[in-house]
Amino acid sequence: MASVARQARSAPAPALLSIGQVLAKLSPEFPDLTPSKLRFLEERKLVAPARTASGYRKFSSADMERLRFVLTMQRDHYLPLKVIRGYLEEMDAGRTPELPGGAVAAASMLSAERKLTRDELIREAGASPMLLGDAISSSLIVASDVFGEDSLAVLKSLVELQRSGIEPRHLRGFRAAAERELGLIESALMPVARRKDASSRARAAEMAREIAGQLEIVRSSLIRSALSRLDS
Known part of the structure; x- marks a missing residue:
């Protein structure tokens, strides 16, 4: 037991990150993230980093996960900060609220945003190349070399709508x-x-x-x- 206690005492404390380090880790996923945005999220009580004696912010791994969740809900599901904050407050209180954005949001939190080629998009959506072309010409999907989850969700919906006689041109x-x-x-x-x-x-x-x-x-x-x- 004494050896275990000594090991616990000697174990290094979890590393805390500065604002610059947080930006370096999150900017590849969220290019628009800035120090001002981080401070803004703190002002809105979405994250509460520790402070050094000199007043510098220090972010834990839990803070990082919280930030990633907030930024993902904003970017992918356009949720207002007060909705996200309400969800986090419920979680902090030990309750299990419904995830903002429902099952689609849950799926996006479990895996990183995928990038699909045109052929992959058509195959996963169960669509025809003509349907994708019609969706692009009707400005429902933006033409690109690679497509994201939003494009996949839209094309899947268009496949279902087509079965009811609703074509992209109708939209x-x-x-x-x-x-x-x-x-x-x-x-x-x-x-x-x-x-x-x-x-x-x-x-x-x-x-x-x-x-x-x-x-x-x-x-x-x-x-x-x-x-x-x-x-x-």
Whole structure:
């Protein structure tokens, strides 16, 4: 027992990372991450790094995982920070809340974002090359040499919609609607976007996600309301 205790005492403490080291580890996955964004996430109580006697932030491995979760939920699922913070607070309290974004979000947290070639995308989606071409020409999928999980999810949905007689050309209005929503968001952000400092850019990015999330709630409500009329 004494030898075990001596080993425990001599075991090195887990290494803590500076802001620069955090950026070096996370920037390849999240290129837009900056020191200002890290400080902004701390201000919003998404992460609480330790402080040295001199006031420098030090991030643990748990802080790193928390940051990776927050940034993934923002980037891949456009979740507002207050939604992510609420989920984390529930977890910190020992409860098991539903993961924001549902099963799709869970899947993305378990594996890194994949990159698919055109042939891989078609094969995994069970689509035809013509369907992918129609999706690209209808601006539902962006033409590229490699495609991500979002493109795969869209193409899979288009395969199912095609079975119901809905073709990509029928969905051209979706892109126009998305552009209109983007215009609304840009107008709302104009007062903040005029400021060029990094903190304002981080705040504008978060506001954009917040607004997009609210617009999604309105859109989903309208669709549910329309569906209820069909049922009646």
